[in-house]
Amino acid sequence: MDILDSIVIGAGQAGLSSSHHLRRLGIAHVVLDADDAPGGAWQHRWDALTMQDVHGVAELPGSVPPPRTTEQANRAVPAYFAGYERAHELPVIRPVYVDRVTDDEGILVVHAGDRSWRTRTLINATGTWTQPFLPHYPGMETFLGEQFHTVDYPGPEHLRGKRVLVVGGGASAVQFLGALAPIADVVWATRRPPVWRNDDFTPEAGAAAVALVEQRVAQGLAPQSVVSVTGLMLRPQEQAAAELGVYDARRPMFERIEPDGVRWADGSFEPVDAILWATGFRPAIGHLAPLHLRSERGGIQLDRDGRGTTAVKDPRIQLVGYGPSASTIGANRAGRTAARGVQRYLARALAAVDAG
Numbered sequence: 289m290d291i292l293d294s295i296v297i298g299a300g301q302a303g304l305s306s307s308h309h310l311r312r313l314g315i316a317h318v319v320l321d322a323d324d325a326p327g328g329a330w331q332h333r334w335d336a337l338t339m340q341d342v343h344g345v346a347e348l349p350g351s352v353p354p355p356r357t358t359e360q361a362n363r364a365v366p367a368y369f370a371g372y373e374r375a376h377e378l379p380v381i382r383p384v385y386v387d388r389v390t391d392d393e394g395i396l397v398v399h400a401g402d403r404s405w406r407t408r409t410l411i412n413a414t415g416t417w418t419q420p421f422l423p424h425y426p427g428m429e430t431f432l433g434e435q436f437h438t439v440d441y442p443g444p445e446h447l448r449g450k451r452v453l454v455v456g457g458g459a460s461a462v463q464f465l466g467a468l469a470p471i472a473d474v475v476w477a478t479r480r481p482p483v484w485r486n487d488d489f490t491p492e493a494g495a496a497a498v499a500l501v502e503q504r505v506a507q508g509l510a511p512q513s514v515v516s517v518t519g520l521m522l523r524p525q526e527q528a529a530a531e532l533g534v535y536d537a538r539r540p541m542f543e544r545i546e547p548d549g550v551r552w553a554d555g556s557f558e559p560v561d562a563i564l565w566a567t568g569f570r571p572a573i574g575h576l577a578p579l580h581l582r583s584e585r586g587g588i589q590l591d592r593d594g595r596g597t598t599a600v601k602d603p604r605i606q607l608v609g610y611g612p613s614a615s616t617i618g619a620n621r622a623g624r625t626a627a628r629g630v631q632r633y634l635a636r637a638l639a640a641v642d643a644g
Contacts (some may be wrong), residue, residue: 289405289406292315292318292406292407293407293408293409293465294310294316294317294410294411294506294582294630295318295396295398295405295407295410296410296411296413297320297410297411297575298321298322298415299369299373299378300328300330300383301327301345301346301369301415301619302368302609302619302620302622303319303321303328303411303413303608303610303623304319304373304378305348305620305624306411306413306606306623307350307376307379307380307623308350308376309349309626309628310627311378311379312625313631315445315627315630315634317379319381319431320378320382320386320400320405321380321381321382321383322382322383322386323382324381326369326373326419327362327366327367327370328366328368328382330361330366330369330371331365331366332362332400332439332442333361333437334443335362335443335482336443336467337360337361337443338357339356339359339361339364340358340525341463344411345368346486346620347620348372348620349367349624350376351372354367354368354591359544364421364616383578384400384403386399386414386575387399387400387401388577389410389576389578389579390579391579392406395408398410405501408604408633408634408637409604410604411607411630412551412606412607413605413609414571414572414577416569416570416571417439417569417572418572419569419572419574420567421436421567421569421570422437422567423565423567425542425544425545427545430547431546431547431563432547432548433560433561433563434561434562435565436565437564437567438460438569439569441564444467445471447471449472450473451475451562452468452472452473452475452564452576453550453560453562453564454474454475454476455478455566455568457479457480457481457520458477458520458566461478461566462520462522462526462535463526465529465535466523466525466526466528466529467529469528469532470528470529474534475558475560477538477539477542478540478541481538482520482538483520484520484521501510504611507585507587507589508583508584508585508586508587508588508589509585509586510586510587511571511582511587517575522535522581526566539552541553546555548560557617563586573588573607579602580601581601581605583598583601587611588601590607590611591608596625596629597610597622597626597629603629603633606625606626607626608623608626609622
């Protein structure tokens with residue numbers, strides 16, 4: 289079996305950026321993508337999400353992203369990614385679901401069912417969409433209404449006229465409340481009071497937020513999302529909900545879930561028809577477990593004080609879309625950094641062979 293110089297796992301923003309830069313550097317590689325079609329996680333977003341609603345899609349290297357229109361995001365972005373793959377002739381193989389990566393005497397083996405690939409280096413670009421986080425609360429299995437996580441959110445029309453409990457304190461919860469408040473009866477619950485931004489989100493503020501995430505991965509801690517440290521801001525499309533007082537009526541978390549609603553800590557009962565869990569995601573890195581990359585603090589430590597993409601425990605491994613690069617802008621930059629990291633490792637490996 290041939291040994292590749294690199295393999296990229298995942299063909300979302302981070303994976304395509306990585307592949308582009310590997311190709312530019314002349315590094316032989318393939319991209320393994322679990323989906324049947326281009327688009328990464330974007331193809332699985334709800335139909336009501338338009339390009340005007342998203343927080344922005346950064347351009348892939350040497351291209352122009354879709355405009356901020358009323359076109360569905362789950363159509364516009366996948367079409368953009370598909371066109372990019374064709375235009376740059378990126379070596380994407382799909383569908384390939386990678387279940388584990390192992391080490392065979394210094395060569396990485398990427399396993400996908402009964403198929404496998406051998407490689408000297410690996411860029412992991414699997415994101416978080418396939419790992420939704422759903423906290424457990426007593427009684428949640430007894431609830432007779434509907435429960436959705438962000439990953440299977442059916443869109444606002446499905447919940448029109450219903451009493452909906454939105455759980456979570458991040459940007460997705462704010463967006464769901466903005467869409468639902470004018471057409472449904474909503475209740476908002478979070479573990480902690482939301483932190484709002486009233487100032488402009490300047491490049492300096494963004495850099496400061498990213499630095500907080502970098503500090504965590506530099507210490508080997510599990511990363512927080514970049515959005516979780518930027519604070520929350522209301523966009524124009526959420527102003528109608530703000531005028532209804534939804535964002536001022538946030539409640540602390542309930543104690544338990546009952547068949548027809550939730551029981552608050554003070555003993556009062558809240559009847560609801562549906563619960564929408566906007567509780568975030570975790571990095572999709574379970575397939576890397578055989579390589580033992582996690583630190584004793586629970587995360588994968590990255591080089592350059594958390595600003596790089598190289599796993600400290602194994603320099604053959606690059607992680608993009610992880611920690612500080614978990615945004616479309618960050619993923620693009622991380623793709624370039626990861627490709628250069630692969631190039632450096634291969635150069636050192638070749639030098640070691642020549643010296644030996």
